[in-house]
Amino acid sequence: MRELVPGGNLPLPDVALSLQVPGPFDLSVLITGDSGKVAADGDFVFYNQRSAPGARLHAGGAGIDPRRLRAGASRAGASRVTVAISPGDPGTPLGRLPVPTLTVTGEGVGVLARFTPARPTHETVLLLAEIYRRGAAWKLRALGQGYADGLAGVARDFGVDVTEEATAPPPSLPAPLPPPAAPASGTEAGFAALVRAERLRAGLPPVAMESRLSAAARAHAAVMAGQRRLSSESPDGISVFQRITAGGYRYLRIEQQLVSGPRTPGEFMDYCLTAEATRGPLYDAALSDAGIAHAVDARSGGFYWTALWARPFTADGLLRTTAEVLALTNAARAAAGLRPLAGDARLAAAAQAHSTDMAERAFYAHTSPEGSAPWDRAAAAGSGHRSIGENIACGQRTPREVVQGWMDSPGHRANILKADFTHLGIGFAGGGPAGTYWTQLFGRS
Numbered sequence: 001m002r003e004l005v006p007g008g009n010l011p012l013p014d015v016a017l018s019l020q021v022p023g024p025f026d027l028s029v030l031i032t033g034d035s036g037k038v039a040a041d042g043d044f045v046f047y048n049q050r051s052a053p054g055a056r057l058h059a060g061g062a063g064i065d066p067r068r069l070r071a072g073a074s075r076a077g078a079s080r081v082t083v084a085i086s087p088g089d090p091g092t093p094l095g096r097l098p099v100p101t102l103t104v105t106g107e108g109v110g111v112l113a114r115f116t117p118a119r120p121t122h123e124t125v126l127l128l129a130e131i132y133r134r135g136a137a138w139k140l141r142a143l144g145q146g147y148a149d150g151l152a153g154v155a156r157d158f159g160v161d162v163t164e165e166a167t168a169p170p171p172s173l174p175a176p177l178p179p180p181a182a183p184a185s186g187t188e189a190g191f192a193a194l195v196r197a198e199r200l201r202a203g204l205p206p207v208a209m210e211s212r213l214s215a216a217a218r219a220h221a222a223v224m225a226g227q228r229r230l231s232s233e234s235p236d237g238i239s240v241f242q243r244i245t246a247g248g249y250r251y252l253r254i255e256q257q258l259v260s261g262p263r264t265p266g267e268f269m270d271y272c273l274t275a276e277a278t279r280g281p282l283y284d285a286a287l288s289d290a291g292i293a294h295a296v297d298a299r300s301g302g303f304y305w306t307a308l309w310a311r312p313f314t315a316d317g318l319l320r321t322t323a324e325v326l327a328l329t330n331a332a333r334a335a336a337g338l339r340p341l342a343g344d345a346r347l348a349a350a351a352q353a354h355s356t357d358m359a360e361r362a363f364y365a366h367t368s369p370e371g372s373a374p375w376d377r378a379a380a381a382g383s384g385h386r387s388i389g390e391n392i393a394c395g396q397r398t399p400r401e402v403v404q405g406w407m408d409s410p411g412h413r414a415n416i417l418k419a420d421f422t423h424l425g426i427g428f429a430g431g432g433p434a435g436t437y438w439t440q441l442f443g444r445s
Helices: 150-157 184-201 211-227 240-246 265-272 315-335 345-361 374-380 399-407 410-416
Strands: 002-004 009-011 017-020 025-032 055-058 061-064 080-087 102-106 110-115 125-134 137-147 251-260 289-296 303-312 387-394 423-431 435-444
Touching: 002 009, 025 055, 025 061, 025 150, 080 150, 102 125, 110 137, 125 150, 137 150, 137 251, 184 265, 184 289, 211 240, 211 251, 211 289, 211 303, 240 251, 240 303, 240 423, 251 265, 251 315, 251 423, 251 435, 265 289, 315 399, 315 410, 315 423, 315 435, 345 374, 345 387, 345 423, 345 435, 374 387, 374 435, 387 399, 387 410, 399 410, 410 435
Parallel strands: 002 110
Antiparallel strands: 009 137, 017 061, 017 102, 025 080, 055 061, 080 125, 102 110, 125 137, 251 303, 289 303, 387 435, 423 435
């Protein structure tokens, strides 16, 4: 079983799935093709329409069988299932309810993954996860993205024809036209001034507005406005993290905020200040670069924002990051009464190469596309260790988060606490669909 973080993903076995979200929530499922839009209103499964081919709601969750989703040509056939929750009582904000936890179970294989997003604040709907097809296989990705305009807003963004009589403006008052989007430079300058003032008030160093981050943010915001939905990937599978690295920017930490609703930098700053989770990047002194942009959907007038906060890559920073992973790993071993692992340059070279390869070629596996296994990579780097073990992870943002994730997983924990291992090499790379890729390569003398 794997604990997922926002943006984290994992391959799924070819079995029927059960998705459970206990608590006072209504669960909904949207079935789409490559376009990101439903083919018909029947692809929206919710409390008034509880089933569709391959999907059925049940008490506290839903059953999804990717093998039974509607068929068709690649763009017409179902290739993505998005899972959303809303309050069971429409008058209760999500922020007043317990934080939801999604548990995904595979028929005959047990619990596959769990995901607990950050606590919602003003959002009325939360996109929890998506099950999507990549080639012939299916994968699960954690989302944790909120909407402030209700289930009807989500449905509209996915192409469902929704009529809401209560929300129409009175006949005597014309609906206001949305203002035109501010130029990117104006958005950046306005937001930079607000961030500078807020961090100064908190006694923190300023943030530099980084042009490559803003360029990636502009491209991604435009994609979301075109789709009329929040997503960390475009329909062609390109993530915002891949846009960042393709623009030549390398990072050691990355945080993204994908938001719909605010119309000005000031309103976006209000969003950042609403809760501990949304304030995190603003008050994180380690994140010294930022980029922000928004795009407007010409059809609905909706504003879609992408904000990126980063700690830029440096060679010394990478050494400190990997050293922190080693220190946290050895702290876990010490707590179990085990001797510490020694850092190993050859294992580190192999681990770094694998993390970089996963990020650059957008795969996540112990075996490379060419069939190279961990012991092959260790030997190629000149390691003479008699026994090799490997932990990998993707999506975690900090050394503490990734080590805790490994310790929470029985198989990864077993490697960390294996008494026979004597040495460790660590790799980290940014980019790819998940944003971060980590490797631990263990060796025994």
